[in-house]
Amino acid sequence: MNLLIGSVSMGFLLSLLTLGVFITYRIMGRLDLTTDGSFGLGAAVAAALLTAGVHPLVATVAAAAAGWLAGAATGLIYVIVGIDVLLGGILVTTGLYTAQLYIMGGGNHSLVGARTLPGIAEDLWHALRLPDTVVLGATAVPAALFSAFLVFAVFVLFSVWVLARFLRTDLGLALRAAGGNAQAARALGLDTGLMETLGLVLANGLVALAGALFAQYQGFANVTMGAGMIVTALACVVVGEGLLGRRTLRRQIAGTLIGTIAFRLLVAAAVAAGLPGDALKLATALFVLVALATPTVLARVRRRLERQEATT
Amino acid sequence: MTVPTLANAGARAGDEATLVLEDVHHTYFSGTPNEQRALQGVDLAMEERAFVVVVGNNGSGKSTLLNTIAGSVIPDRGRILIGGQDVTAWREWRRAALVGRVFQNPMSGTIPHLTIAENLAVAAKRGSRPGVLRNALGRERRRELAERARDLGLGLEDRLDTPVGALSGGQRQALTLLMATLVRPTVLLLDEHTSALDPVSTEQVVRLTERLIRSEGLTTLMVTHSIQQAVTLGDRVLIMHRGRIAENIGGARKRQLRVEELLDTFERLRNADLVDESAAEMVRRLYI
Numbered sequence: 001m002n003l004l005i006g007s008v009s010m011g012f013l014l015s016l017l018t019l020g021v022f023i024t025y026r027i028m029g030r031l032d033l034t035t036d037g038s039f040g041l042g043a044a045v046a047a048a049l050l051t052a053g054v055h056p057l058v059a060t061v062a063a064a065a066a067g068w069l070a071g072a073a074t075g076l077i078y079v080i081v082g083i084d085v086l087l088g089g090i091l092v093t094t095g096l097y098t099a100q101l102y103i104m105g106g107g108n109h110s111l112v113g114a115r116t117l118p119g120i121a122e123d124l125w126h127a128l129r130l131p132d133t134v135v136l137g138a139t140a141v142p143a144a145l146f147s148a149f150l151v152f153a154v155f156v157l158f159s160v161w162v163l164a165r166f167l168r169t170d171l172g173l174a175l176r177a178a179g180g181n182a183q184a185a186r187a188l189g190l191d192t193g194l195m196e197t198l199g200l201v202l203a204n205g206l207v208a209l210a211g212a213l214f215a216q217y218q219g220f221a222n223v224t225m226g227a228g229m230i231v232t233a234l235a236c237v238v239v240g241e242g243l244l245g246r247r248t249l250r251r252q253i254a255g256t257l258i259g260t261i262a263f264r265l266l267v268a269a270a271v272a273a274g275l276p277g278d279a280l281k282l283a284t285a286l287f288v289l290v291a292l293a294t295p296t297v298l299a300r301v302r303r304r305l306e307r308q309e310a311t312t
Numbered sequence: 313m314t315v316p317t318l319a320n321a322g323a324r325a326g327d328e329a330t331l332v333l334e335d336v337h338h339t340y341f342s343g344t345p346n347e348q349r350a351l352q353g354v355d356l357a358m359e360e361r362a363f364v365v366v367v368g369n370n371g372s373g374k375s376t377l378l379n380t381i382a383g384s385v386i387p388d389r390g391r392i393l394i395g396g397q398d399v400t401a402w403r404e405w406r407r408a409a410l411v412g413r414v415f416q417n418p419m420s421g422t423i424p425h426l427t428i429a430e431n432l433a434v435a436a437k438r439g440s441r442p443g444v445l446r447n448a449l450g451r452e453r454r455r456e457l458a459e460r461a462r463d464l465g466l467g468l469e470d471r472l473d474t475p476v477g478a479l480s481g482g483q484r485q486a487l488t489l490l491m492a493t494l495v496r497p498t499v500l501l502l503d504e505h506t507s508a509l510d511p512v513s514t515e516q517v518v519r520l521t522e523r524l525i526r527s528e529g530l531t532t533l534m535v536t537h538s539i540q541q542a543v544t545l546g547d548r549v550l551i552m553h554r555g556r557i558a559e560n561i562g563g564a565r566k567r568q569l570r571v572e573e574l575l576d577t578f579e580r581l582r583n584a585d586l587v588d589e590s591a592a593e594m595v596r597r598l599y600i
Binding site: 185 | 403434448
């Protein structure tokens with residue numbers, strides 16, 4: 001049960017990462033590799049500020065703001081210099097590696113002893129004189145774990161709700177229009193370069209926020225923790241779409257949350273079944289490859305079968 | 313009444329004209345072996361509510377003409393004024409405040425995975441700053457948009473939450489037309505907007521086009537491949553040839569214009585070309 005709660009908590013906080021990648025990959029139609037850099041950046045900024053004694057809420061929001069800057073950098077490289085988002089993202093992520101080392105003063109940054117969001121939640125829990133353990137099913141979940149889960153859930157649900165509402169405003173709609181058909185969007189008076197940049201800013205803010213929460217969850221930040229995060233996020237997007245479909249925006253947004261939690265459970269199950277931790281990235285990459293290839297391969301097989309039927 | 317359209321006659325456009333092109337030149341791939349002179353000095357003045365049809369062979373420059381007005385091509389030389397404003401240096405999205413546009417490809421003018429209502433909501437904001445945190449599809453807004461969709465007579469008002477990608481080519485062109493005119497454009501540009509449609513849809517979209525232009529009193533520039541449309545639609549026909557306006561048929565002559573006569577004019581232009589070619593050949597033989 002504790003493993004389950006842990007996986008679900010992780011799923012909740014990483015769903016912000018998935019949501020960020022959903023914005024760039026599905027809404028803007030771009031593969032934004034800034035993701036890896038801004039996840040680590042968010043973690044680094046949050047960790048540095050937390051050890052400096054800044055309030056966890058302020059530190060977390062500052063981390064998100066750092067993500068906005070990273071996204072803006074990639075966006076402006078694309079709009080002003082005309083370098084493709086794919087390459088721009090790689091350049092920014094490469095540069096951010098150095099930025100993270102400077103911000104954290106090294107490759108690792110422990111949060112032991114620092115006040116973090118889960119720490120605050122636990123204090124609040126005890127201040128309210130709630131029981132030390134919560135009994136779920138047959139196991140007793142310690143208050144620390146359960147309160148951490150609650151604070152992440154509240155934080156994430158609020159962010160998802162704000163974003164879902166934003167995408168239905170005039171500006172949100174303009175963003176989706178620019179991502180859906182740039183030619184039509186320009187003909188309808190939308191500055192598509194600005195919209196692309198806005199999409200990248202928004203997405204990387206969410207990714208950095210996820211990084212900040214993740215660092216607080218695991219109790220440290222690490223310069224390599226962002227590596228390959230875009231692939232993990234794509235896997236979650238794919239799982240979410242598999243579970244809820246792509247019919248409406250609401251389903252897709254809910255899908256990022258459900259998909260991330262489902263993916264974390266899948267990972268936990270795989271590890272419990274004996275998958276070595278070192279093989280996790282390879283397994284994730286293969287999973288994304290298979291998931292993205294399956295529809296194409298199925299369509300090809302179906303066409304071939306139809307052709308055979310037509311000739312016989 | 314329309315002000316006479318000036319065809320390659322120097323810029324003497326009246327200030328009151330809604331759309332003015334002055335000596336517009338554009339060359340693609342300039343300075344390379346693929347150099348292509350698309351526009352070689354186009355002058356044009358259209359009065360408010362004029363409906364001008366442009367025909368011409370492939371490569372005559374008619375699409376480039378439309379693109380320079382829309383802002384997707386910035387001309388090498390010349391000036392473009394819309395509604396009295398010099399828009400020559402304006403980027404495409406900025407010009408869209410004045411220009412409504414329907415493309416040849418039905419996929420081009422709408423956003424496929426947004427719903428009909430969402431597409432209309434984006435179009436309703438053309439030319440104005442988006443209200444940042446305002447719900448794009450409030451109840452009031454939705455009702456207004458449904459009302460406008462009903463005018464099309466295609467039943468789209470009952471399918472407001474359908475993604476546009478699910479519509480047929482004809483329905484999408486009709487919707488694009490509505491979107492281009494939802495906010496009254498100073499100039500409406502139609503770029504062979506029926507050439508990708510089947511005959512029935514073509515008929516439907518042509519009728520809708522005429523009705524919208526008449527009822528809203530729109531200033532319209534329409535490029536077409538169809539000689540039939542050039543004869544029956546609009547109050548002036550321009551024939552583009554080698555980057556210039558070669559023929560300008562308006563007034564009584566346009567009203568009496570028949571398909572045969574227009575085809576004859578095309579033939580004459582082509583023959584003139586052959587003379588040029590053979591003359592060039594002769595010169596080459598003499599000097600090389």
